[in-house]
């Protein structure tokens with residue numbers, strides 16, 4: 010590590026962020042360098058965003074070419090990149106249209122609005138309730154925040170959107186008790202990315218499919234973290250048995266540029282009218298051109314098979330840590346290149362202690378829930394790099 014401080018202290022960012030930021034300068038492949046020249050292997054991808062890694066000249070060239078042609082045109086017009094990308098997204102499942110936005114929370118706001126309008130126009134007024142699940146994370150704007158039942162995120166901003174209900178994730182009985190015709194939509198993550206990497210069980214998925222169909226409730230799969238190859242499939246919902254109506258995407262959608270997608274089925278598209286929803290920047294030509302390129306790379310079956318294979322290598326690495334540190338580790342959760350290992354740390358230490366020690370040892374890594382070390386590297390990571398990262402985690406755990 011360099012002796013020059015790579016951190017900035019008390020920068021002019023609001024106090025809802027930490028007071029000390031590591032200043033990152035550049036990246037190449039799966040490595041990052043800070044302003045003092047320290048090099049890090051990246052097991053975080055900017056929180057599951059940089060799926061194709063850093064320093065990609067293909068992405069830069071596409072963005073530059075499109076920026077020289079046309080950067081922005083509003084939703085009064087469309088462009089060839091937006092059209093082509095929309096066609097590809099819609100063809101990836103039982104969808105009729107895609108609403109582009111700029112962030113995950115915005116994709117979920119759109120899904121909530123479509124669900125409300127669908128329920129109003131198909132079931133009549135008063136059937137507007139939403140259901141989400143404990144430990145979910147759907148975003149920070151008011152609608153998405155209302156479906157994110159973490160007291161520390163919600164409490165300062167109450168009152169939130171009314172008529173939102175919560176149930177325990179994978180609680181089949183609780184789900185059966187609460188859902189009825191008065192609900193417009195249920196939103197869930199197939200794997201809870203921020204909330205501890207639990208995956209939906211098959212029994213729960215089947216019950217949810219059944220109840221949504223029975224009461225004409227829209228199921229919204231928030232695949233903002235799990236979608237576009239992260240689990241080794243284009244979407245995580247299929248392998249887990251879920252049959253969502255609406256799917257939301259964002260994080261890796263444009264390789265690190267801000268873009269989101271709310272994919273809607275024909276039955277929703279058929280009842281919405283001009284002006285029901287909109288955006289200024291969403292689906293602009295630059296993000297769409299880059300997004301289409303990222304999509305073509307990731308959805309190639311050979312690429313996806315590679316992610317699954319590397320996911321298995323990661324799982325084996327984490328199992329190795331379990332064996333090496335039986336007293337410091339618990340369950341391994343997640344799928345593909347979104348996995349985590351539970352940590353059981355001595356008094357006075359928590360996951361942040363390990364995250365910080367990993368960073369000092371040259372590895373960027375994430376946390377999930379209260380006690381999980383989360384690994385979400387660029388999908389282009391190699392098996393050697395996975396082994397190297399796991400080795401660093403092992404060294405750090407050896408000091409705990």
Ligand code: PLP
Pocket residue numbers: 056112113114115117146147148149198202203231232233234235259260
């Ligand atoms: N949904 C999920 C599953 C997420 O993981 C996140 C962000 O971490 C969001 C929604 C919100 O996305 P954004 O921060 O882009 O608004």
